Amino acid sequence: MLDIKFIRENKDLIKEATKKKLIKVDIDELIGLDEKRKSLIVSVDKKRNEQNEVTKRISVAKDQNERNFLIADMQKLKIEMQKEEDEMREVIKAWQIIMLQVPNIPDMSVPDGKGEEDNKEVRKWGDIPEFDFDIKSHVEIMKNLDMVDFERGAKVAGFRGYFMKNEGALLNLALWQYTIDKFVTKKGFTPMIVPSMVSREPFVGTGYLPQGEEDLYKTQDGDFLSGTAEVATMGYYMNEVVDKKSLPIKFISFSPCFRREAGSHGKDTKGLFRVHEFYKVEQVVLCEASHEESVKWHEELLKNSEEIMQDLDVPYRVVICSSGDLGLGQVKKYDIEAWMPSEKKYRETHSCSYFHDFQTRRLNIRYKDDDGKMKYAHSLNNTAITSRALISAIENGQQKDGSIIIPDVLAKYLGKKLIKKL
């Protein structure tokens, strides 16, 4: 959510942003509603003031006639007031619906574009491996080594279901453990295991709702299963004033993630790339409300995840996402894409974005600045790791005999450097 004052004063800038992000929202209608809202507030407040004043007189009135007269007067006022209050409620409701749809403004450095296809490569890391044998996909490799079971996954959990098994299970555990260790010991992040079943408010606060309901699983109690630990982690300080001295707050959050993949039925139907349920380690940062701080941490979070990929020896590239690929609240987003040998393509494994105060305004996370003013903190997040990176690591580490060489950082946790058929 943006500040209504800012919207009023920067109408054209916002309209341009909605075009860039391909979002349909009527800013003129919003401003019209805001005018109505303000004039109704003025009028209602005036009547309330009169009521308050007269009520004081009624309280102390000794004379019964005077008292009755004043009460009758107030009964009339009340009827008028209720009419205006009803109208005000309607206006505010409509106002809020549009307010939640107004997008954040993309940074100058964001390329214009319609979507993913217009993302621009920023840099590449690592050499694309050459194989002197027919390579297999992670599905074949892992099935051969009994690391995963998709058939029974589908039997038990339905479409896109899977079991991780043997070294498949251990390798995932190693990945999470290694990642969290690194963020805690080397980077000073606070580790958290966060809820995946989350109430509506933090979803609205982070910008996933109201517009994205069909992408989420919903419980019969009205909670939603979140697709990322970002939601619960951002909700942690919802409706709180945090101590300025505690900023920046850096969380490394682990959670199961659930995605309906409602719009992608035909896509990536094989393997672990697109699944309904997976685990993720996520970086979340709250920092002081300055653009420079946000940019600094954005680059930092990107670097952190690049280090992880380099540790895993996975070739990747960084792309800057085009305006059409940005979410409602995102100012700028980098994706990291790992090289997938079986597809001969880079595929998204990380998504690193900053929001300025878009999320914290919705979530009401503030701090008191040195000048005594309350400010909304800035927020950012980036994937630290998911199993998607493992797909790439496995395919890149495959050997002619079907075994897999494991990156050193994981071998340490797994207890072996090579996974092979017994």
Next chain:
RNA sequence: GGAGGGUUCGCAUAGUGGUCUAGUGCGCAUCCCUGGAAAGGAUGUAUGUCUGAAAGGGCAUCGAGGGUUCAAAUCCCUCACCCUCCGCCA
């Protein structure tokens, strides 16, 4: 699932329809007193929003949202959360 109790200004607590613009204590800030400090005293102590060039002023906020009333922290309804007990289950 059932029964009961609770949610008040940073903390603790008072407050069952109109002098509550929410009292008191603690804490915190500034000042007085002091050589300095403690004790004591004085003053102050939130957020949001509207209006205004500003100073200032209005309005709202006693878990949330509705309702009753001329008037609600106080009465009624719905919901959320916390506590105690019972049941069921891990």
